[in-house]
Amino acid sequence: MDLMSLTAVELGSRIKAGEVTAEEAAQAALDAIEKKEKAVNSFVTVDREGALRRAAEVQKKINDGTLTGPLAGVPVAIKDNMCTEGLLTTCSSKILYNFVPTYTAEAVRRLEQAGAVILGKTNMDEFAMGSTTETSAFGETKNPWNTEHVPGGSSGGSCAAVAAEECSYALGSDTGGSIRQPSSFCGVTGLKPTYGTVSRYGLIAYGSSLDQIGPIAKDVTDCATILEVIASHDAKDSTSVLRDDYQFTGALVDDVAGMRIGVPRDYFGEGLDPEVREAVLHVAEELKKKGAAVEEFDLSLVEYAIPAYYVIACAEASSNLARFDGVKYGYRTGEYEELHGMYKKSRSEGFGAEAKRRIMLGSFVLSSGYYDAYYLKALRTKALIKRAFDKAFASYDVILGPAAPTTAPRLGESLADPIKMYLGDIYTIAVNLAGLPGISLPCGKDKNGLPIGVQLIGDCFQEKKIIRAAYAFERTRSYEHSPMAM
Amino acid sequence: MEDLKTKQKNVISDETIEYVGILAKLELSDEEKERAKRDMGEMLDYIDKLNELDTDGVEPMSHVFPVNNVFREDVVTNGDGSEATLANAPERKDQGFKVPKTIG
Numbered sequence: 001m002d003l004m005s006l007t008a009v010e011l012g013s014r015i016k017a018g019e020v021t022a023e024e025a026a027q028a029a030l031d032a033i034e035k036k037e038k039a040v041n042s043f044v045t046v047d048r049e050g051a052l053r054r055a056a057e058v059q060k061k062i063n064d065g066t067l068t069g070p071l072a073g074v075p076v077a078i079k080d081n082m083c084t085e086g087l088l089t090t091c092s093s094k095i096l097y098n099f100v101p102t103y104t105a106e107a108v109r110r111l112e113q114a115g116a117v118i119l120g121k122t123n124m125d126e127f128a129m130g131s132t133t134e135t136s137a138f139g140e141t142k143n144p145w146n147t148e149h150v151p152g153g154s155s156g157g158s159c160a161a162v163a164a165e166e167c168s169y170a171l172g173s174d175t176g177g178s179i180r181q182p183s184s185f186c187g188v189t190g191l192k193p194t195y196g197t198v199s200r201y202g203l204i205a206y207g208s209s210l211d212q213i214g215p216i217a218k219d220v221t222d223c224a225t226i227l228e229v230i231a232s233h234d235a236k237d238s239t240s241v242l243r244d245d246y247q248f249t250g251a252l253v254d255d256v257a258g259m260r261i262g263v264p265r266d267y268f269g270e271g272l273d274p275e276v277r278e279a280v281l282h283v284a285e286e287l288k289k290k291g292a293a294v295e296e297f298d299l300s301l302v303e304y305a306i307p308a309y310y311v312i313a314c315a316e317a318s319s320n321l322a323r324f325d326g327v328k329y330g331y332r333t334g335e336y337e338e339l340h341g342m343y344k345k346s347r348s349e350g351f352g353a354e355a356k357r358r359i360m361l362g363s364f365v366l367s368s369g370y371y372d373a374y375y376l377k378a379l380r381t382k383a384l385i386k387r388a389f390d391k392a393f394a395s396y397d398v399i400l401g402p403a404a405p406t407t408a409p410r411l412g413e414s415l416a417d418p419i420k421m422y423l424g425d426i427y428t429i430a431v432n433l434a435g436l437p438g439i440s441l442p443c444g445k446d447k448n449g450l451p452i453g454v455q456l457i458g459d460c461f462q463e464k465k466i467i468r469a470a471y472a473f474e475r476t477r478s479y480e481h482s483p484m485a486m
Numbered sequence: 487m488e489d490l491k492t493k494q495k496n497v498i499s500d501e502t503i504e505y506v507g508i509l510a511k512l513e514l515s516d517e518e519k520e521r522a523k524r525d526m527g528e529m530l531d532y533i534d535k536l537n538e539l540d541t542d543g544v545e546p547m548s549h550v551f552p553v554n555n556v557f558r559e560d561v562v563t564n565g566d567g568s569e570a571t572l573a574n575a576p577e578r579k580d581q582g583f584k585v586p587k588t589i590g
């Protein structure tokens with residue numbers, strides 16, 4: 001039996017039943033990493049010793065009955081922008097090439113408490129800025145379906161690790177689509193929760209008002225189960241929200257009868273690959289067959305989400321990334337004279353091209369004389385986008401559309417034209433601006449055998465509705481393992 | 487025709503790139519400066535699309551949910567982590583971070 005082909009929940013239940021030990025599971029994952037890493041490059045850091053030590057500790061606690069949860073003993077990979085005490089955390093940037101955090105991110109701590117065994121840290125676009133994982137300072141990650149293609153980004157390492165079956169599940173983060181788009185490209189399921197649902201404590205900030213941590217796994221059941229563990233109201237994150245209901249697995253029911261599903265016409269216009277369009281509309285058909293009321297509508301303002309996002313995200317990034325100055329941690333330039341020279345040289349040598357591009361743009365839109373015209377204009381646009389979604393959710397329970405306009409592009413084709421690359425986030429970005437939950441799950445493949453993802457968007461705090469719709473659709477097809485999984 | 491199509495509306499001057507570099511604490515090479523001028527101009531041309539929208543009377547929305555200050559008692563809950571913190575210092579001297587001289 002190949003332990004890595006199981007879902008996280010399946011593996012967890014076998015461990016619980018005593019059929020498999022946590023050590024065996026960790027060893028299986030480490031063997032898979034050993035075998036596949038050269039071809040995929042999903043990881044920045046693999047913590048072999050730590051994982052085995054931890055697996056032994058967890059197994060003891062399972063044996064003595066202290067750990068009884070569904071994820072106890074299951075191996076996980078963590079995106080490298082979440083702090084892990086004592087374990088290198090780089091954000092895939094040269095400026096943090098040697099940073100060893102002194103504390104653990106709250107979401108990761110909650111996983112550990114539930115008995116997760118951390119295998120290592122996954123590759124990403126530098127500081128989560130990118131859509132391909134090609135801006136990493138530690139080399140690009142490859143798509144497990146076809147290693148000539150990108151895995152998407154910025155959580156490309158996490159999604160590729162799940163698809164290649166180097167881990168049972170992973171954590172990613174989503175600022176403009178960074179969980180949903182690579183999930184779509186890699187044929188896995190990824191969920192971006194409502195803003196404030198998962199603590200951002202210990203998540204290295206990119207766009208603080210947009211960032212959310214979420215699960216990436218083989219199926220909807222895993223995602224709901226993981227979310228239930230990582231979601232919390234955390235006093236250490238001032239934007240953390242106290243929710244009424246954290247029982248996300250309660251929504252794993254194959255029943256969409258009467259559910260109102262809106263299909264925005266503006267998500268199916270110019271730029272959408274016809275094969276993606278067909279596969280995504282097929283999902284609407286399946287849900288209709290199961291009793292959902294499916295209707296087309298006009299969401300509006302779709303084309304304004306990307307420009308508003310880049311103003312807001314870059315403004316926040318320029319402020320968040322001001323802390324990297326070569327004083328307390330990370331990279332410091334070799335030769336310098338005075339303090340400001342040291343800051344400038346360390347930052348210029350430490351950040352990659354995309355990070356610098358966004359810091360520059362962010363500094364500009366926040367500068368005196370441009371703040372109103374750009375930054376405030378973007379925040380007003382965000383308010384209008386939120387209103388458009390509010391209006392839509394007055395009529396629909398779930399919005400259904402593609403996660404990305406195309407399947408995964410070839411390596412090396414995206415970075416030359418940033419605006420074109422940014423346009424690839426057209427269906428995911430507005431969700432972050434409005435703080436909504438969204439899930440991407442596989443719904444087909446194109447003629448080249450690359451996965452296509454469908455995105456389901458819910459109103460704030462309505463994760464259960466998208467989980468229910470996603471689960472109902474998922475029951476109509478079986479999970480397809482990537483060629484790299486074999 | 488081609489010229490008109492590729493022509494940028496937002497032309498970023500050397501002075502602006504210099505100034506933004508100071509704000510961003512980045513020192514760009516000449517080549518990077520040229521690239522940054524072009525990139526930023528292109529992005530601003532694109533962002534100017536927002537001007538098509540009438541946002542008069544719309545309040546800027548920084549947070550989707552009402553965000554309030556969260557207060558708590560200032561109580562130490564962790565131990566002394568100074569050694570682990572200093573272990574990350576690019577340069578340290580005794581119990582401090584070493585930086586270039588800042589006052590004469």
